[in-house]
Amino acid sequence: MVSTTRLRANLVQLIIDAGPVGLVAALTLFQNGISVCIINKDPHPRIGQCGTGMWPRSHELYNFLGISEVISLAKPAPLIRFYKPRTLESLKDNGHRSMGQQLLDVILQHHLEKFSCYVKISTKLRSFEQSDEGVTVVLAKNGISETFDTKWIIGADGTKSIVRKQLGLTFLGETRDDAQVVTGDICLTDVGLERLLVWMSYFKPSNIWMVNKFSKGRVLVAGMSIAQWVVRDSIQAYKMHNMTSRPLDSQHEDGSLRSSKGLANKSLLETYSAERLPVISEMLGVTTSILNKTMASKEPQIEQNSILFMLGINCRFSTIVLDEFVTSVTKPINTYGVLDEGHLEAGDRVPDAPNMLQVGRTEPGTTTLFSLYRPWYHTILVFALGLADATLILGALETYNKIMSVVSPADLVLIDQEGHAYSAYLMEAGQTKVFVIRPDRVVGALVHGTEGVKKYSSGKYIGWWPEYSFFTYDF
Numbered sequence: 001m002v003s004t005t006r007l008r009a010n011l012v013q014l015i016i017d018a019g020p021v022g023l024v025a026a027l028t029l030f031q032n033g034i035s036v037c038i039i040n041k042d043p044h045p046r047i048g049q050c051g052t053g054m055w056p057r058s059h060e061l062y063n064f065l066g067i068s069e070v071i072s073l074a075k076p077a078p079l080i081r082f083y084k085p086r087t088l089e090s091l092k093d094n095g096h097r098s099m100g101q102q103l104l105d106v107i108l109q110h111h112l113e114k115f116s117c118y119v120k121i122s123t124k125l126r127s128f129e130q131s132d133e134g135v136t137v138v139l140a141k142n143g144i145s146e147t148f149d150t151k152w153i154i155g156a157d158g159t160k161s162i163v164r165k166q167l168g169l170t171f172l173g174e175t176r177d178d179a180q181v182v183t184g185d186i187c188l189t190d191v192g193l194e195r196l197l198v199w200m201s202y203f204k205p206s207n208i209w210m211v212n213k214f215s216k217g218r219v220l221v222a223g224m225s226i227a228q229w230v231v232r233d234s235i236q237a238y239k240m241h242n243m244t245s246r247p248l249d250s251q252h253e254d255g256s257l258r259s260s261k262g263l264a265n266k267s268l269l270e271t272y273s274a275e276r277l278p279v280i281s282e283m284l285g286v287t288t289s290i291l292n293k294t295m296a297s298k299e300p301q302i303e304q305n306s307i308l309f310m311l312g313i314n315c316r317f318s319t320i321v322l323d324e325f326v327t328s329v330t331k332p333i334n335t336y337g338v339l340d341e342g343h344l345e346a347g348d349r350v351p352d353a354p355n356m357l358q359v360g361r362t363e364p365g366t367t368t369l370f371s372l373y374r375p376w377y378h379t380i381l382v383f384a385l386g387l388a389d390a391t392l393i394l395g396a397l398e399t400y401n402k403i404m405s406v407v408s409p410a411d412l413v414l415i416d417q418e419g420h421a422y423s424a425y426l427m428e429a430g431q432t433k434v435f436v437i438r439p440d441r442v443v444g445a446l447v448h449g450t451e452g453v454k455k456y457s458s459g460k461y462i463g464w465w466p467e468y469s470f471f472t473y474d475f
Helices: 020-031 056-064 070-072 102-114 162-167 232-261 266-297 387-399 419-422 450-454
Strands: 003-006 011-016 036-039 125-128 135-141 143-154 169-174 181-187 196-201 206-211 219-221 225-227 356-359 365-367 379-384 414-415 433-437 443-445 468-473
Touching: 003 102, 011 020, 020 036, 020 102, 056 070, 070 102, 125 143, 125 162, 143 162, 162 219, 379 387, 387 450, 414 419, 433 450, 443 450
Parallel strands: 003 143, 011 036, 011 143, 143 219, 379 468, 414 468
Antiparallel strands: 125 135, 135 143, 169 206, 181 196, 206 225, 356 365, 356 414, 379 433, 433 443
16 A cells, blocks of 8 residues: 655755765765755665776865775775886886775765764655756655655666656767677686686677766756776776766765855856766766777777876866966867876866975964865965965955855965975966865866956856965965
8 A cells, every 4th residue: 555645854955876976975965064865775785896996086085075994995906017018117006996886885874874864775766846946756665655845856876767767868879789798707726715706797788878968957967877898998997987987976066056055056057067078978988999999909908098097187168167377269178188287277176285384373283285175165275475465365255245154364374395385286486376276176266366266256156255265375
């Protein structure tokens, strides 16, 4: 017998599915003070080690979320030395570590429990209807339907998602029938070994897809790309990128959803698709090229290209980044790029800098810039010759909306003792630059001074002020 109840949930977000994508989204939202409910149709936690690979960009993501144990518990790759083709010159280690999804889910859920957030298991999404004010959702558990209202939905339930289907989202990409292979890992018997372990799979066809958009109204999706490939190196490259790209979808999505707190224009949500679709598209292109090379040569392609580290991923093309130091010449979109330490512009991943000396209001000590960036605030980083120059720029904060608390002239003063920050942020002698660092650790603005900061704070870009600011200067 099916009964129906009507609930009034005081929720801002409903997240469908409790995999890494949904859990990262939930954790970031809670860190931003946004209430979340997570549902999962399965009655028990998933068992298995799907998508184990992590690139350096993954390491950064989990550190910024305050989940450093992901890195400490992840397993390093077996010791293998790679050489440049036809030489004995060894290549640098790619920083690859592995952690199965089963363990990652447990770690993420443990951190969510600190916010009294527990996954509602055996709960399925039946349907939803959205309006300008919110979304009405129908869930089912043990034959009982529940209907309640929420502000937003995030669908992280994969390519067969009811969220995707009900939104009418389609897949862009192709199905490949030209590549077929059987792969297997075999553990040979030996003295004292009582079992023979064999795993084999047959892959056909190969789907290389991505969803055509990431949001529609008050409903968003994350992690909806797929590539079922048939060659070991291609599979590994995709899985490693997927374990990074999908959680990055979640964190970028959460930045857009700040409008639910009334701190940004709702139009900011439209930038979620605009910034992420080119990145996922190029991810599929990069890893598919490995497949194509392998099938053409009939030999596995060992890729050590630094583009696979994902440290060069950028959104320089975005309409909500501002750069006063580059010419407004239309350039081709190259979202993956290659990490170029000699070039930095708005839309790039921010670099780190170690051994920064804290002075002023804080206890003396050293820190890194990465330890100061967090997913729940913007950071203003001012490079200036001294206190007077920086104070003029930070004074612009006093004129803006006070919904968010901003301490002025600065929350923290840093001295770049060894020049690491000036080198990483490409500063020149006597130069003043202001970097506005977004919560997703992307350079949102790179400007000359006060007027640029004011321009970036206008509705076109963010429409609200950062919660945290500091500056660094040389003597």
